[in-house]
Amino acid sequence: MKIYYDNDADLSYLKGKKIAIIGYGIQGRGQALCLRDSGLDVVVSEMAGTPNFEQAKKDGFNPVSAAEAAAQADVIQILTQDHVQAKVYTEAIKPNLKKGKVLVFSHGFNIRFKQIKPPKNIDVIMIAPKGPGALVRRMYEEGKGVPCLVAVHQDASGNALKIALAYAKGIKGTTAGVIETTFAEETETDLFGEQAVLCGGVSELIKAGFDTLVEAGYQPEIAYFEVLHELKLITDLIQERGISGMRRGVSNTACYGDLSRGPRIITQKTRKEMKKILKEIVKGKFAKEWIGENVAGRPNFDRLLKEGDEHLIEKVGKQLREMMPWMKK
């Protein structure tokens, strides 16, 4: 395993170069602000008339079209939604690529699943922050960073890794640790993590716990505090101290309940399903389904999202959060 920190990265590989951030969304905003504050030259692209275009202007950028940003820049970071990247690449970026330019991703989906096939005479790299864009920015402002993964898909210049590390330093990822990987490993582990654990696994676990308590007659507000609100406090402990440290930071009663009951929740059947989900990712089945879902206008995505929004836990949570003035909106 290769892991890099501040002393391994040299910002000068990006000095004098213009960096285009295409898409001023969750990651785009976070990364653009951090890179600019690190003294780098950033041009932002966002679609005129959208809220994120207005946000970019409010943040002191002068957003331009994707084609204009790609033409101006030496380093082109594509931070539109994954499912629109191939279109933006073909229409706006590809015509503006030439030897010496660098194409950057924060997720390897479109390279791994061959939706984008860049020319051989450019560097193609990835800097994938292992955290949401708002956190990338918040941590940077606190002098810290989110851990990142870096990967090199093409090294036409011979400096691709150094440029990737400089970029990671520009968003302070090197203060937390930057691991070298491949586009395939990042894509497959990222998709697995968000489906089985971080987003899919956790949200189903929360809802199942909430429903169990509410169906047994307990107050929904108490169920919310117990299985959702407190989860962050527990995961903060896990992040800071590991699972063993968390177990020593809760009561002995909670610790024994964890050790003896946890394996009854995540059973061999769940582990088998996790393996199945990973296989679907590696074989490209999930990618094909997701690309098809977007082509079809997202019928399942929209229906499932709406169903989730209508769950009682959302109504109860909204009311309780509104009573916490310190809660970040």
Ligand SMILES: NC(=O)C1=CN([C@@H]2O[C@H](COP(=O)(O)OP(=O)(O)OC[C@H]3O[C@@H](n4cnc5c(N)ncnc54)[C@H](OP(=O)(O)O)[C@@H]3O)[C@@H](O)[C@H]2O)C=CC1
């Ligand atoms: N969300 C996260 O924290 C993380 C994301 N990533 C990766 O980062 C990338 C970006 O994801 P994320 O930040 O979530 O995406 P978002 O949906 O938050 O932002 C994408 C932005 O791109 C804009 N956009 C779309 N088309 C164009 C275009 N033609 N020209 C200019 N701008 C355009 C969108 O505008 P509009 O909203 O109007 O459509 C939107 O503002 C993805 O590859 C993702 O996998 C990686 C790690 C974490």
Ligand SMILES: CC[C@](O)(C(C)=O)C(=O)O
């Ligand atoms: C966990 C979701 C994520 O993979 C992330 C914030 O890292 C994403 O794609 O948004």
